[in-house]
Amino acid sequence: MxxxxxxxxxxxxxxxxxxxxxxxxxxxxxxxxxxxxxxxxxxxxxxxxxxxxxxxxxxxxxxxxxxxxxxxxxxxxxxxxxxxxxxxxxxxxxxxxxxxxxxxxxxxxxxxxxxxxxxxxxSNGNDGVLLKGANSLAAIKGRQVYLVELSVSHYLLTRALEKAGLKSTDVKTVNTSDADIVAAFGAADVNAAVAWNPQLSVMKGEPGVAQVFSSADIPGxxxxxxxxxxxxxxxxxxxxxxxxxxxxxxxxxxxxxxxxxxxxxxxxxxxxxxxxxxxxxxxxxxxxxxxxxxxxxxxxxxxxxxxxxxxxxxxxxxxxxxxxxxxxxxxxxxxxxxxxxxxxxxxxxxxxxxxxxxxxxxx
Known part of the structure; x- marks a missing residue:
């Protein structure tokens, strides 16, 4: 919920x-x-x-x-x-x-x-960008990013890319419902996602996952x-x-x-x-x-x-x-x-x- x-x-x-x-x-x-x-x-x-x-x-x-x-x-x-x-x-x-x-x-x-x-x-960290196998936001370039398109998650991704000097065309978004995003991120071939709590907490607790940007980086x-x-x-x-x-x-x-x-x-x-x-x-x-x-x-x-x-x-x-x-x-x-x-x-x-x-x- x-x-x-x-x-x-x-x-x-x-x-x-x-x-x-x-x-x-x-x-x-x-x-x-x-x-x-x-x-x-x-x-x-x-x-x-x-x-x-x-x-x-x-x-x-x-x-x-x-x-x-x-x-x-x-x-x-x-x-x-x-x-x-x-x-x-x-x-x-x-x-x-x-x-x-x-x-x-x-x-x-x-x-x-x-x-x-x-x-x-x-939101002071309730929304975040997650990557597998990387600790830097720059590593998101070229990846498919799973998120709820046209939502606050999409906005957060856009702001994250701006902060990293990247463009929206540097990634490909994959529309995923909030109900499905935890399971989707669990797939071996999915290595980037944006989510909000409580899903965010579950996803970033998985091995090899790093939160590389969050709403705490754009307070207010x-x-x-x-x-x-x-x-x-x-x-x-x-x-x-x-x-x-x-x-x-x-x-x-x-x-x-x-x-x-x-x-x-x-x-x-x-x-x-x-x-x-x-x-x-x-x-x-x-x-x-x-x-x-x-x-x-x-x-x-x-x-x-x-x-x-x-x-x-x-x-x-x-x-x-x-x-x-x-x-x-x-x-x-x-x-x-x-x-x-x-x-x-x-x-x-x-x-x-x-x-x-x-x-x-x-x-």
């Missing part, structure tokens, strides 16, 4: 369905008006950095903050990560847990105006977010306030070394289908933004603009902006008024408002 279950097939189906939406929905950066309401549904899928959300619901933290703002928030598990994003894009959820690249290439590229209200974490680029429909958020700012309160209280609890902190992590492990030891191991390669001040700094840093430029250029180069003539077709807005791409077509927004309220103790 990971945040990218069966990504390729679901993604391609979604993109085909959204060609028309891109042409129509992305023509305006103004979201459709929404009405105030009191009940909200948020989709989530299993990934170490997202387990605070369902645990908070189980522990009563969600109810505490929702009650404070006179609303009800339901966290709904979807076993397939991409399907959760698809359902959000289709309007079945008010928000969803999603990686930055997928927020851009699925809802935003499909014309659904989406706001990132919480930057929750970044593979981000995990809580996003909300922009129109819904605008009409219901209390939802953003409650989500910020839930996140920072829960993450503060899970980082404690006392009995309560350990119990919280153990409960999250159970919810994710892992042992406490496995879950703690996954947390070690997940940089959680537990301090709201650090999250605000990340949201307002010029490095976020740089990261999203790299992500959108990669996405466009791989044809993930269907029907677009340039990478500027999907506008991305940042705190302070900076816009990447077409200002008239902004459909992905990074908003530090609620993280800042938490940082300032004003929730």
């Amino acid at each position: 990971t945040r990218l279950l069966h990504r390729l097939s679901a993604l391609m189906a979604t993109l085909l369905a959204m060609i028309g939406a891109l042409a129509l929905g992305a023509c305006s950066g103004s979201p459709e008006p929404a009405k105030p309401k009191t009940e909200f549904n948020i989709g989530w899928s299993i990934y170490a950095g997202w387990m605070p959300w369902p645990y908070a619901q189980q522990a009563g933290i969600v109810k505490k903050w929702a009650d404070k703002y006179g609303i009800q928030i339901n966290f709904v598990q979807v076993n397939d990560y991409v399907e959760s994003v698809n359902q959000y894009t289709a309007g079945k959820f008010d928000g969803v847990t999603v990686a930055n690249m997928d927020a851009l290439t699925i809802p935003a590229a499909g014309g659904k105006d989406t706001t990132a209200v919480i930057i929750g974490d970044y 680029e593979i981000l995990d977010l809580m996003v909300v429909d922009t129109a819904t958020l605008k009409a219901n700012p209390n939802l953003g306030k409650a989500l910020a309160g839930i996140w920072y209280e829960t993450v503060a609890l899970m980082q404690r070394d006392d009995a309560e902190g350990k119990a919280a992590r153990a409960a999250m492990a159970t919810l994710s289908g892992a042992t406490p030891e496995m879950f703690d191991s996954q947390l070690k390669t997940t940089f959680l933004y537990a301090d709201p001040k650090a999250a605000v700094a990340a949201a307002t840093s010029p490095s976020l603009v740089t990261t999203m430029t790299q992500v959108r250029d990669f996405s466009f180069s791989k044809g993930l902006f269907k029907g677009a003539s340039s990478a500027d077709a999907v506008g991305i807005a940042f705190p302070g008024g900076k816009v990447l791409g077409d200002p008239a077509r902004v459909t992905l927004r990074f908003d530090d408002t609620f993280m800042k309220l938490a940082a300032d103790g004003k929730l």
Whole structure:
């Protein structure tokens, strides 16, 4: 169970369905008006950095903050990560847990105006490039690399090649589902792969295997977010306030070394289908933004603009902006008024408002 279950097939189906939406929905950066309401549904899928959300619901933290703002928030598990994003894009959820690249290439590229209200974490080693019989990334040249194409793994490979002074044409990718990649890498004639945890841990434990690049080498680029429909958020700012309160209280609890902190992590492990030891191991390669001040700094840093430029250029180069003539077709807005791409077509927004309220103790 990971945040990218069966990504390729679901993604391609979604993109085909959204060609028309891109042409129509992305023509305006103004979201459709929404009405105030009191009940909200948020989709989530299993990934170490997202387990605070369902645990908070189980522990009563969600109810505490929702009650404070006179609303009800339901966290709904979807076993397939991409399907959760698809359902959000289709309007079945008010928000969803999603990686930055997928927020851009699925809802935003499909014309659904989406706001990132919480930057929750970044992959700090949860994704890696593996080689057999070599300890240097340079040795990847000329090899067939097994990975889930058009996914975060594909992005990581591209960044690894750039760092090594290589081109994408220096390797040949072989599309492999996350469910099959461990077995595929076990074959004698397969000597290069890119994967994410928990598969990554299993694969790099095999004899003669070396991890030659990981997401820790590009810190802050593979981000995990809580996003909300922009129109819904605008009409219901209390939802953003409650989500910020839930996140920072829960993450503060899970980082404690006392009995309560350990119990919280153990409960999250159970919810994710892992042992406490496995879950703690996954947390070690997940940089959680537990301090709201650090999250605000990340949201307002010029490095976020740089990261999203790299992500959108990669996405466009791989044809993930269907029907677009340039990478500027999907506008991305940042705190302070900076816009990447077409200002008239902004459909992905990074908003530090609620993280800042938490940082300032004003929730």
